[in-house]
Amino acid sequence: MAFWLFKTEASAWSWDQQKTKGAKGEPWSGVRNHQAAGNMKAMAKGDLGFFYHSGDEKRIVGIVEVIGTYQPDPTDETGKFGLVTVKAVRDVPKPVSLAEIKQTPALAGMMLVKNSRLSVQPVTAAEWKIVCAMAGAK
DNA sequence: GCCAACGTTGGC
C-alpha cells in the first residue's frame, strides 16, 4: 500500500464537500500536470492519502482512501489527463499545519516542503507515520 | 500584494 497527499484550495474543493460525498467518494478531476497525473496513475485501490488545504489554511485536515483507479478525466478536452476517485475516511483529530511540518526535521524531505506546487504528491511510509502521530490519528 | 518556482507556449 502506498501513501499520497492531495492538495486543494478550500474555495475550490474543500474537506467539508468531500465528506458530504461519503462512501461514494468524488473524482479528483482538474489535474493538468503530468507529474501529478503520473502519481495518480501509480495509485491502487485502498491507498491512503492526506487531504491538504492550501491557501489560507495550509494544513492537513483529513484522510482519504483511493476507491477508483486512474481513468480519463472527462473535464479534460485534450484527453491527456486522468483522475482517481477518493472518499473521505475521517477527520484528523489535530490538523497538521505546513509550519509544523517544516519545523520537523524528519519531514524536511516531504514534497510539500520541496515542491509545494505539486498538487498530487507521494508520501513515504515513514512520513505517513510521523504525520499521523502529529495529527493524533493512528 | 508580492515574488519565487515551475510549467507551458511560441518564435527562431
Added chain:
DNA sequence: GCCAACGTTGGC
C-alpha cells in the same frame, strides 16, 4: 530542439 516570455500556483 532551444530558450525567452508568459501565466499560474502558493507561500509569505
